[in-house]
Amino acid sequence: MIELQHVCVDFSGAGSSATRAVDDVSLHIKAGEIFGIVGTSGAGKSTLLRTLNALQRPSTGSVTINGTRISDLQGVALRTARQRIGMIFQHFSLMHTRTVAQNVAFSLKAAGWERAKIAPRVAEILDLVGLTDKANRYPVQLSGGQKQRVGIARAIANHPDVLLCDEPTSALDLETSATILALLKEINARLGITIVLITHEMNVIKTICDRVAVMSGGKVVEMGEVFDIFAHPQHAFTRQLVSHTLNLTLPERLKAHLQGTLLKILFIGDSAEQPVLSEVAVKFGVAVNILHGKIEYIGDRALGVLVVQLTAPDSPTAVEAAVAHIRSRTAQVEALHG
Numbered sequence: 437m438i439e440l441q442h443v444c445v446d447f448s449g450a451g452s453s454a455t456r457a458v459d460d461v462s463l464h465i466k467a468g469e470i471f472g473i474v475g476t477s478g479a480g481k482s483t484l485l486r487t488l489n490a491l492q493r494p495s496t497g498s499v500t501i502n503g504t505r506i507s508d509l510q511g512v513a514l515r516t517a518r519q520r521i522g523m524i525f526q527h528f529s530l531m532h533t534r535t536v537a538q539n540v541a542f543s544l545k546a547a548g549w550e551r552a553k554i555a556p557r558v559a560e561i562l563d564l565v566g567l568t569d570k571a572n573r574y575p576v577q578l579s580g581g582q583k584q585r586v587g588i589a590r591a592i593a594n595h596p597d598v599l600l601c602d603e604p605t606s607a608l609d610l611e612t613s614a615t616i617l618a619l620l621k622e623i624n625a626r627l628g629i630t631i632v633l634i635t636h637e638m639n640v641i642k643t644i645c646d647r648v649a650v651m652s653g654g655k656v657v658e659m660g661e662v663f664d665i666f667a668h669p670q671h672a673f674t675r676q677l678v679s680h681t682l683n684l685t686l687p688e689r690l691k692a693h694l695q696g697t698l699l700k701i702l703f704i705g706d707s708a709e710q711p712v713l714s715e716v717a718v719k720f721g722v723a724v725n726i727l728h729g730k731i732e733y734i735g736d737r738a739l740g741v742l743v744v745q746l747t748a749p750d751s752p753t754a755v756e757a758a759v760a761h762i763r764s765r766t767a768q769v770e771a772l773h774g
């Protein structure tokens with residue numbers, strides 16, 4: 437649906453200095469998916485996103501949406517194409533002198549809606565985002581989460597095919613973020629709008645995206661299904677990004693005083709649901725003590741890590757057999773000591 441081919445964006449600086457903000461990015465985003473782009477500040481995420489509605493022209497390469505090369509369009513053709521693409525922003529970008537309803541109505545007027553159809557559509561869309569009772573308020577009278585709901589209402593009122601989201605939850609607290617992400621997910625599921633979302637937080641990616649591209653220094657360094665990126669990050673930069681999710685470390689002092697064999701076990705998908713640890717306890721007579729652990733669900737697939745201590749004072753070979761069994765049934769096992 438959205439196809440980027442060898443997109444580069446160069447900004448000329450003072451004198452001979454120039455920045456290549458986007459460096460040879462090729463992507464295919466499928467209709468109906470929630471596609472995330474993650475990276476640290478300055479990675480080129482916003483610049484890349486802006487090429488999708490031609491707010492930014494690529495220096496070289498092309499952007500095609502539904503078969504139209506948006507990167508080549510001008511004038512009326514460009515304005516028409518842009519009406520199929522909504523956008524929301526970190527700081528909402530609402531018009532402060534207009535009410536919530538007027539903010540949403542404005543985008544419909546701009547899209548050439550017939551006057552009589554605007555009010556019913558505004559009412560319908562405010563109902564969808566849960567703001568019916570705030571229709572006549574001004575943005576300054578709203579919380580951050582409510583402002584972003586107005587942003588979303590305005591962006592999707594004209595039935596776009598695509599919704600671009602530039603850090604939509606970065607200005608919100610965790611709880612409000614979660615409700616906005618849930619709303620975006622609902623819009624994607626109910627209306628089938630393709631969502632492209634950029635963020636610097638892996639947690640946002642984990643919560644709603646189907647696939648993700650990881651950006652660093654203007655390049656896409658890794659791309660794939662969100663679960664796979666968390667379970668098997670390849671690039672060093674991606675490993676660092678996901679490390680907060682599954683990185684468990686035991687205090688050194690505790691480690692030094694522990695007896696027996698210490699294992700860090702990674703469970704992926706089905707293995708997280710199998711009772712591997714109770715099996716080894718029963719089968720090999722080994723005592724299993726869980727010291728630290730975490731299981732995350734990404735989509736509906738489990739990804740977990742546990743640090744366990746195995747002991748069998750009367751039978752060292754039982755521990756070895758138990759370790760071998762755990763290795764055969766789980767994704768990755770690392771011996772911490774023992």
Ligand SMILES: Nc1ncnc2c1ncn2[C@@H]1O[C@H](COP(=O)(O)OP(=O)(O)OP(=O)(O)O)[C@@H](O)[C@H]1O
Pocket residue numbers: 447448455456457475476477478479480481482483484636
């Ligand atoms: N209009 C511009 N003129 C010159 N340089 C720019 C312009 N816009 C962005 N840049 C540069 O391009 C690079 C990428 O910027 P961009 O805003 O795309 O990054 P980002 O990943 O969105 O960062 P953040 O997470 O901070 O929003 C940066 O080095 C930035 O300074």
Ligand SMILES: [Mg+2]
Pocket residue numbers: 481482483
């Ligand atoms: Mg940005």
